[in-house]
Amino acid sequence: MRGSRIDVQRGSQPDDGGLKRSIEGENVVSGHETRGGDGPSGAARLSLRDRGLSSAHYLKLVEDQGSVGFWSADLASERVSGTAGLHALLGLPPDAALTFEGLVRLMHPHDQPLLGLWPRTLASGQAVDCEYRVVRRDGIVRWVRNKAEVVLDAEGRPVRALGVVSDITVRQEARQMALMGQERYQALVRAIAVVVWSASPDGGNRAGADWTRLTGQSAEEMVGYGWLDAIHPDDRARTRDAWNSAVAHQTLFDADYRILCADGVHRWFNARGAPILNQDGTIREWVGVCLSIAAGGRSRGEPEAAATGRERLTAGQVRAARALLGWSADRLAEATGISVSTVARIEDDERSGSVRLGNLLSVRRAFEAEGAVFIWTPVLGVGRRA
Secondary structure: OOOOEEEEOOOOOOOOOOHHHHHHOOOEEEOOOOOOOOOOOOOOOOOOOOOOOOHHHHHHHHHOOOOEEEEEEEOOOOEEEEOHHHHHHHOOOOOOOEEHHHHHHOEOOOOHHHHOOHHHHHHOOOOEEEEEEEEOOOOOEEEEEEEEEEEEOOOOOEEEEEEEEEEOHHHHHHHHHHHHHHHHHHHHHHHHOOEEEEEOOOOOOEEOHHHHHHHOOOHHHHOOOHHHHHEOHHHHHHHHHHHHHHHHHOOOEEEEEEEEOOOOOEEEEEEEEEEEEOOOOOEEEEEEEEEEOOOOOOOOHHHHHHHOOOOOOOHHHHHHHHHHHOOOHHHHHHHHOOOHHHHHHHOOOOOHHHOOHHHHHHHHHHHHHOOEEEEOOOOOEEEEOO
16 A cells, blocks of 8 residues: 655656755645645745744754654655754764665664665655664664655656654653563463463453363353352352452452362362453453462361361351450451451451451461360350360
């Protein structure tokens, strides 16, 4: 596809006067030909010079920002006329002669093979808009954007090019830093997580090739809450409750459960998820990971027992133990390293099932360190050692 071009009025030819003449004259227009007698009125057709203005004033105003330079070129001779801003941007002396060949030589060697053909593109009558690195004579590498359009003669042949080079180093470095940070994050996640998963905003559908490889479940079997079928039956209800609670309150999901792996063995995992929000506060999606508890070095005996329903603290037991010891919710949070909101969730009969087993164990150990004794059969209770 041919790029946008600038046509010259029939009967006139741009000379080597450079960029200043092209801007100040009345013979160059964008996108169409002007014909004698047509066009704007005499007042509107006054050139910048007739109005007491000079294009140099505008160029200097722009170039004083230090990040842009303008150029024009004769396509036949490939000689280039550049502004002071262009020379400064490229690290060249103000009187340095410019040619297409010289500008291409300034390009980074790695960029020349793919992007160094832009002069040929202009010669064919097409506009160019490319980004590449230049290596200045002082050794400094800068990222630039070179954008140029073609000037046609009366017969439609390309004769000149007008361009602008802008310094985009800061933008490119920011982009590269962002990509580097994302790559590092992904590498870290892959190093510690067995499964990376995502879910729909309402939490109803999960997706993830890692889950399929771990469990053997197909994408169709995971639809809706089908992924729960891979959870151990004794862990399934509380896992579903914890997930529903996180979705309903747009909070972090954190639960320990056993997964039936593709080899037929149940293994312990800690699942964590977080909502990704749109600017208006609505959920765009959920993302999460499953971490191997065994790989994380957690104690296996107590969590396994608690997950089957044996010796799992109830909300009533926690409330009673705190009252027996005279502890406030803040004191319990401080002793266990969990948040006060988690303490409130543990003591809520309707939400305690969604609490991570590790947090319940921390609470139990803190109470038992103060002499509390918990009883599960035949009647749930709590007492204190004499």
